[in-house]
Amino acid sequence: MTLPNNSADGSSTSPSAKPKLLGRALFEKIGKPTKIVAPMVDQSELAWRILSRRYGATLAYTPMFHAKNFATSEKYRRDMWCDQDGCSRTDRPLVVQFCANDPDYLLEAAKLVQDKCDAVDLNLGCPQGIAKKGRYGSFLMEDWDLIHKLIRTLHENLDVPVTAKIRVFPEREKTLDYAKMVLDAGAQFLTVHGRLREQKGQQTGLADWDIIQYLRQNLPSDTVFFANGNILYPEDISRCMNKIHCDGVMSAEGNLYNPGVFNTEDAVDKDKTFPRVDKLLREYFEIVKSCEGSQASRIAMKSHFFKILRPFLPHHTDIRTNLASMNAKTSFDDWDEKVVKKVEQVVLEIFQQEDIDAKDVITTGETELWGGAYRQVPYWRCQPYFRPVNGVTGDKRVVESLKRSNDPDTADSQQDKKCKVDDVVASTS
Numbered sequence: 001m002t003l004p005n006n007s008a009d010g011s012s013t014s015p016s017a018k019p020k021l022l023g024r025a026l027f028e029k030i031g032k033p034t035k036i037v038a039p040m041v042d043q044s045e046l047a048w049r050i051l052s053r054r055y056g057a058t059l060a061y062t063p064m065f066h067a068k069n070f071a072t073s074e075k076y077r078r079d080m081w082c083d084q085d086g087c088s089r090t091d092r093p094l095v096v097q098f099c100a101n102d103p104d105y106l107l108e109a110a111k112l113v114q115d116k117c118d119a120v121d122l123n124l125g126c127p128q129g130i131a132k133k134g135r136y137g138s139f140l141m142e143d144w145d146l147i148h149k150l151i152r153t154l155h156e157n158l159d160v161p162v163t164a165k166i167r168v169f170p171e172r173e174k175t176l177d178y179a180k181m182v183l184d185a186g187a188q189f190l191t192v193h194g195r196l197r198e199q200k201g202q203q204t205g206l207a208d209w210d211i212i213q214y215l216r217q218n219l220p221s222d223t224v225f226f227a228n229g230n231i232l233y234p235e236d237i238s239r240c241m242n243k244i245h246c247d248g249v250m251s252a253e254g255n256l257y258n259p260g261v262f263n264t265e266d267a268v269d270k271d272k273t274f275p276r277v278d279k280l281l282r283e284y285f286e287i288v289k290s291c292e293g294s295q296a297s298r299i300a301m302k303s304h305f306f307k308i309l310r311p312f313l314p315h316h317t318d319i320r321t322n323l324a325s326m327n328a329k330t331s332f333d334d335w336d337e338k339v340v341k342k343v344e345q346v347v348l349e350i351f352q353q354e355d356i357d358a359k360d361v362i363t364t365g366e367t368e369l370w371g372g373a374y375r376q377v378p379y380w381r382c383q384p385y386f387r388p389v390n391g392v393t394g395d396k397r398v399v400e401s402l403k404r405s406n407d408p409d410t411a412d413s414q415q416d417k418k419c420k421v422d423d424v425v426a427s428t429s
């Protein structure tokens with residue numbers, strides 16, 4: 001694999017003026033981040049990234065921006081991006097993600113953010129209908145020439161490095177060839193979401209860590225490699241890193257329902273790993289208020305409130321009704337009075353109960369087929385939301401392979417036992 005004009009110090013020169021860092025040197029410069037907030041449309045915006053960093057995230061991706069719209073529409077840009085995004089004090093390290101199918105628009109859009117981020121990522125994973133219609137995200141998986149051109153254009157012309165996030169094919173070898181092509185084009189970090197394009201919505205199921213591990217083992221060892229999928233609890237991060245030997249772990253839904261999922265340094269402190277909903281809500285609300293210019297933060301707020309409060313709202317339907325009536329134009333005072341303060345009052349009363357110590361307990365269930373264990377968490381604490389699937393609806397092969405590795409007579413199982421031992425000595429910091 002050759003990258004143009006690479007030098008021995010981990011930088012490359014391109015037609016653009018400044019030398020830029022290549023994968024491993026870039027990874028080191030931004031502090032070797034291991035806990036990564038995934039790109040999430042309407043959900044990984046500025047305020048959420050600031051909150052997630054306070055709870056242990058060490059790198060964050062923006063939501064996917066549509067490159068052509070970003071390059072050509074001032075209104076779209078204003079809705080998605082503001083002066084506070086990518087601020088060196090509060091919002092770094094940051095990767096800005098685009099979807100695109102035209103190298104020129106992609107480059108034009110990326111140049112508009114290159115001074116406010118550490119890298120620009122190409123989304124090759126979006127499986128939604130809108131991506132099919134617009135021909136981007138995972139619907140480029142059949143057009144490797146175009147993908148190569150998109151990445152190479154940024155690699156050769158942008159001041160900051162380019163990175164990519166991919167899904168997997170059903171075939172391992174094909175996925176490996178695909179990943180090699182993406183790296184050859186110039187991607188400096190590779191994130192692998194271990195699900196097929198078809199695994200979405202009700203068909204999401206389990207991500208396949210085995211194929212991610214296979215890619216890690218068969219790509220050049222200096223590739224900066226992030227794994228994505230199946231992270232529900234802080235301990236899943238070390239399980240993932242031990243199995244895959246990846247550089248970092250990315251989480252989307254786990255982080256959305258409980259930003260404490262990244263708080264691996266304080267794993268025994270339940271206020272850090274499963275924060276009280278009243279405290280987290282207040283903290284997040286104050287951050288949104290401080291992100292004055294961020295339209296995106298204001299618009300995403302209602303959806304974040306629903307996710308933070310997901311276990312709590314069924315017990316307090318009056319607050320759910322209030323929350324449902326809110327919108328991005330509702331004044332902050334109203335949000336405070338009708339939702340935030342009401343949640344604070346309810347949880348305060350819960351914690352005034354004499355037997356609260358006995359009630360405020362988190363228990364851990366049996367180890368499941370997927371290798372982790374579900375927790376019982378009181379409804380006044382943030383917690384992951386997972387669909388009760390066994391993976392069969394998503395990708396039958398993942399379940400079959402997990403069953404094989406749990407069978408004591410198979411070689412896979414021996415390897416798996418070794419991983420479990422490794423877990424005990426894991427460090428994810």
Ligand SMILES: Cc1cc2nc3c(=O)[nH]c(=O)nc-3n(C[C@H](O)[C@H](O)[C@H](O)COP(=O)(O)O)c2cc1C
Pocket residue numbers: 038039040041042043062063064097123124125126165193207228229230231250251252253254
């Ligand atoms: C609300 C939401 C929005 C998402 N938006 C994006 C996106 O903009 N770009 C992208 O590459 N993936 C997007 N994804 C996919 C996630 O980044 C991630 O790959 C996927 O959810 C698997 O990770 P998880 O198992 O931790 O949820 C989104 C996922 C969610 C839940």
